Amino acid sequence: MLREGRPLSFYILAFVFTLYVLFLYGPMLAIYVLSFQGPEGGLTFPMNGVSLTWFSKLFAGGGIVDIGAAFWRSLKLGLVVMMITVVFSVAAGMAFRKRFAGSAFLFYTAIASLIVPSIITSLGIALEFRVLDDAVKLHAADWGFPKLAEDWTTGMGLFTSGLGAHLTWTLPFGLLIMFAIFNRFDSRLEEAARDLGATPWQTFRHVVLPIILPSVVGIGLFGFTLSWDELARSSQAIGSVNTLPLELQGLTTTVTKPDIYALGTVTSAVSFLVIFAALFAIRALQKRQERQGSDAGSGLV
Amino acid sequence: MALRDRPSQFVAWLQAGPMMLVFLVFFLVPLAFVIIVSFWDYNEYEMIPSFTTRGYVETFEGCLAQLPELCTILKTYLKTLKLCFLVWLITLVIGFTVAYFLAFHIRSKTWQIALSLICTIPFWTSNVIRMIAWIPLLGRNGLVNSGLVKAGMIDKPLEWLLYSEFAVVLALVHLFTFFMVVPIFNSMIRIDKRLIEAAYDAGATGFQTLTNVIIPLAKPGIVIGSIFVITIVMGDFVTIGVMGGQQIAAAGKIIETRLNALQFPAAAANAVILLGITFMIIAMLSRLVDVRKEL
Numbered sequence: 001m002l003r004e005g006r007p008l009s010f011y012i013l014a015f016v017f018t019l020y021v022l023f024l025y026g027p028m029l030a031i032y033v034l035s036f037q038g039p040e041g042g043l044t045f046p047m048n049g050v051s052l053t054w055f056s057k058l059f060a061g062g063g064i065v066d067i068g069a070a071f072w073r074s075l076k077l078g079l080v081v082m083m084i085t086v087v088f089s090v091a092a093g094m095a096f097r098k099r100f101a102g103s104a105f106l107f108y109t110a111i112a113s114l115i116v117p118s119i120i121t122s123l124g125i126a127l128e129f130r131v132l133d134d135a136v137k138l139h140a141a142d143w144g145f146p147k148l149a150e151d152w153t154t155g156m157g158l159f160t161s162g163l164g165a166h167l168t169w170t171l172p173f174g175l176l177i178m179f180a181i182f183n184r185f186d187s188r189l190e191e192a193a194r195d196l197g198a199t200p201w202q203t204f205r206h207v208v209l210p211i212i213l214p215s216v217v218g219i220g221l222f223g224f225t226l227s228w229d230e231l232a233r234s235s236q237a238i239g240s241v242n243t244l245p246l247e248l249q250g251l252t253t254t255v256t257k258p259d260i261y262a263l264g265t266v267t268s269a270v271s272f273l274v275i276f277a278a279l280f281a282i283r284a285l286q287k288r289q290e291r292q293g294s295d296a297g298s299g300l301v
Numbered sequence: 302m303a304l305r306d307r308p309s310q311f312v313a314w315l316q317a318g319p320m321m322l323v324f325l326v327f328f329l330v331p332l333a334f335v336i337i338v339s340f341w342d343y344n345e346y347e348m349i350p351s352f353t354t355r356g357y358v359e360t361f362e363g364c365l366a367q368l369p370e371l372c373t374i375l376k377t378y379l380k381t382l383k384l385c386f387l388v389w390l391i392t393l394v395i396g397f398t399v400a401y402f403l404a405f406h407i408r409s410k411t412w413q414i415a416l417s418l419i420c421t422i423p424f425w426t427s428n429v430i431r432m433i434a435w436i437p438l439l440g441r442n443g444l445v446n447s448g449l450v451k452a453g454m455i456d457k458p459l460e461w462l463l464y465s466e467f468a469v470v471l472a473l474v475h476l477f478t479f480f481m482v483v484p485i486f487n488s489m490i491r492i493d494k495r496l497i498e499a500a501y502d503a504g505a506t507g508f509q510t511l512t513n514v515i516i517p518l519a520k521p522g523i524v525i526g527s528i529f530v531i532t533i534v535m536g537d538f539v540t541i542g543v544m545g546g547q548q549i550a551a552a553g554k555i556i557e558t559r560l561n562a563l564q565f566p567a568a569a570a571n572a573v574i575l576l577g578i579t580f581m582i583i584a585m586l587s588r589l590v591d592v593r594k595e596l
Contacts, residue, residue, distance in 0.1 A: 009507065013402040017416075020399055023475065024423050027434035030444075034437055044442045092320040100313035106321050113328045115528060117536020117579060119553050120572045124331025127338050127565060130348075164327030171320055200312075225425040231539055236560060248429045252543050264430040271426040279418070 032268070035261035043258060054262035067247060067263060074244040075270070077158055077166065078228040084163075085170040085223030086216060093178025094204070097187075107175075114172040118232035125165050125237040129156045156239035165237040166227045173226065174219045181215045214285040221278035225271055335576075339569035348565045356570030374555070378578070381552040384466070384541070385534045388473045392530050393523065395474070396481025400522070401515070403482075404489035405497075417486070424479045432472050432543045439463040439471075464546030472544040477533055481526035488522030489515070524589050531586075535579050552578075 034041075038049025058067055096103060113121070133154050140149035155161070189211070193203040209216075231245040238246065244267060251260045339356050342349040364372040371379070399420065407413045423431065438444045439462040446458035461467055492515065500510040516523075538553030552575045559568035 010406050013398065013406055016398055017402045020395060020478075021419055024420070027438055027475070028423070028426070028431060030437045031430065031434045042442075044437045044440055045444055045447075088320045088323065091316040095313040095316035098309060098313060100310055100317065102321070103313075103317070106317055106324070109321075109324045109329065113324055115532040115579075115583065116328075116332070117532060117553060117575060119536055119538055119556050120335060120576055121328060121331060123556065123560065123565075123568055123572050124333075124335045125327055126560075127334040127569065128331045130565070131334065131338075161327075164323065167323045168328045171323060175320070221425065229425075229427040229429075231429060232537075235539075235557075245427060245429050248427070248433075249539065249543065252429070252433060253547065260433060264427070264433055268426050268430055272422075275422060275425050 028268070031261045032265050034258055035265040037258040037261070041258060043261075054257070054259045055266070057259050058262050058266065067244075070242055070244045070247045071266075073158060073241060074228055077162060077243065078224045080159065080163060081166045081170055081227035082220050082223035084167060085174045086220050088167075088171060089174025089178050089219050090212075090216060092175055093182060094208075096175075096179065097182055110172040110175050113168045118169070119235070121168055122165060122233045122236040125161050126156070129154065129161050129237075154239065156237070158239060158241060158243075160239075162234060162238040162243070165233040166230055169230060169233055170223045170226050173222045177215060177219050177222070181212050185211070211289070214282045214289075217278055217282050217285065221275065224274055228267075228271060228274075332576075335569045335572050338566050339573045341566040341569075343564055343566045346563065353566075356566040357574075359567060360570055360574065373550075377550045377555060378552060380550060381535060384469060384473070384551065385531055387470050388477070388534050389527060389530050391470070391474045392478045392481045393527065395478050396485055396526060397519075397523070399478070400482050400485035400489055400519075404486055404492075420479060420482055428476055428539070429543065431476060432540060435468065435472060435475075435544070436463065439468060464544065464548065466545070466549060468544040469541050469549060472540050473534055473537070476540065477530050480529035480533065481523075484525040484529070485519055485522035488519040492518045520589065524586050528583055528586050531582055532579055535582070536575060 030045075034043070034045070034047070035054055036050050036052070037047060037054060038051045039053040041048035092106070096107075133152065133156075136152045136155070137149055140146070140152065185208075189207055190203050193207045198206065229245055230243070231249060234243055234246060242250070244263075248260070248263060248267065251263065338348060340352050340354065342351050342353045342355055360374055361372070364375060403413060403416055403420075407416060436443070440446070441458045441460070441463075443462070445462060446455075449455045450458065496514055496518075497510055500514045505513065536553045538551065538557045541549055541551045541554060542557070552571075556568050556571045556575065559565075559571060
């Protein structure tokens with residue numbers, strides 16, 4: 001680049017960067033360590049022995065809340081959000097490669113969904129479902145469904161309002177990643193496929209998808225992790241059951257024992273497992289692409 | 302061409318349709334409901350669909366009478382704006398520095414990806430956990446306090462480290478600097494390195510290059526990052542709640558409080574006010590840059 005050797009500014013900035021990384025990870029490491037606190041230990045250092053007490057308390061149930069149930073709920077929701085985010089984002093990303101009527105509208109809606117404060121979106125979904133509930137209770141009989149009017153409690157739930165709330169958060173990220181992908185995509189590859197007589201589906205399945213696959217895994221990673229940790233949007237829109245982050249937030253005001261750290265460690269373990277599995281898959285896919293000679297997808301996450 | 306255009310429009314609609322539908326049902330219609338319900342009446346247990354400005358009037362109750370004293374809502378918004386400004390400034394300085402280091406000082410692609418990942422991984426983990434993580438450090442008997450006491454710098458533990466405005470700002474910076482780093486890095490990586498070389502050749506000092514070449518060219522990233530951070534902090538209620546010990550008032554907290562009291566129209570009115578202010582800030586910022594061109 002400019003000069004040989006490292007300038008002094010490099011060392012200063014490298015030091016600042018190191019501090020930033022410490023600032024990012026230091027506190028998290030503290031609670032991972034403290035979750036192995038001995039049975040008599042408290043919320044702060046020093047460690048009072050080392051044990052798995054707080055983890056077994058967590059899964060024994062009977063304690064504060066039903067963590068196990070919340071865990072599985074969050075996991076199921078996260079997986080569903082991930083799959084929908086991947087499919088809808090890839091499809092919409094393909095559409096955006098050409099100008100279509102309404103493309104600007106969809107783009108600005110996605111950006112708005114990303115930056116409108118979460119609590120407003122959450123409140124809106126809650127209101128929408130309340131109005132729906134009232135309408136069903138009042139009018140279902142007139143529409144010819146008297147049984148429905150009687151039995152109806154609420155349309156809100158994990159896989160209705162909750163799923164929708166999470167998607168308003170994950171889909172914009174998915175769409176932006178697709179934009180990044182196609183900004184660097186060499187469309188001559190598709191033309192070549194067409195010239196060789198491939199149908200649009202064959203072109204997508206055998207040319208486009210293999211090239212963008214590493215980034216698609218990235219979209220899945222965002223989809224799952226953002227849902228797994230989502231809190232603000234779920235807060236009003238999840239219905240009567242809680243997700244894991246909501247349980248965690250509830251614990252922050254009441255808990256005085258390290259079980260909250262144990263829960264934090266378990267939650268993070270799932271996150272890290274997913275992150276590293278995804279990164280590993282991305283790396284493996286990129287390696288395969290390199291071996292097979294095409295560099296069309298290189299440089300993409 | 303015309304013959305081929307129509308089917309391709311149809312296909313594009315099929316492809317974009319599912320996403321549009323989700324945004325319609327779970328974002329646009331809900332936003333409309335927020336605005337409509339903000340003009341509804343309510344009693345202790347339900348909302349009543351009749352037009353009233355009660356939600357807004359009650360929100361600003363006493364604001365004129367108390368002048369020149371500030372009423373609660375104005376005080377709360379001032380406090381929120383202050384938090385917002387502090388967090389924005391700190392995340393901008395840290396985010397710019399980190400992005401600059403990654404973009405201009407790390408020369409190998411592999412290292413750039415590895416270090417970027419190190420900055421990104423915490424973003425994929427839980428915000429609540431990253432807040433709780435400060436407790437063993439900042440609490441009464443936390444590492445910082447016991448360290449300072451041991452060192453003889455203070456006699457008794459500092460109370461303002463946790464559950465305070467300080468803790469809120471610290472946690473917000475901790476959580477959201479990432480939103481500054483990414484767009485600024487993105488802008489910087491596109492800067493033609495020859496421009497910087499040209500500036501040096503023309504005799505510019507390092508600082509002059511920074512202010513006259515790099516910062517103007519990184520402006521789009523700075524603006525996009527600022528929009529992210531400001532909108533997040535303006536609407537935040539979780540971080541302010543947890544790190545403020547549920548004691549600090551803020552724009553997002555007002556909405557939450559009203560919701561907990563089941564006063565939906567009042568919550569909606571506050572949401573509309575927050576939305577209006579947030580959009581005003583975004584409109585001012587986005588005049589500085591064409592967001593769509595940057596993606």
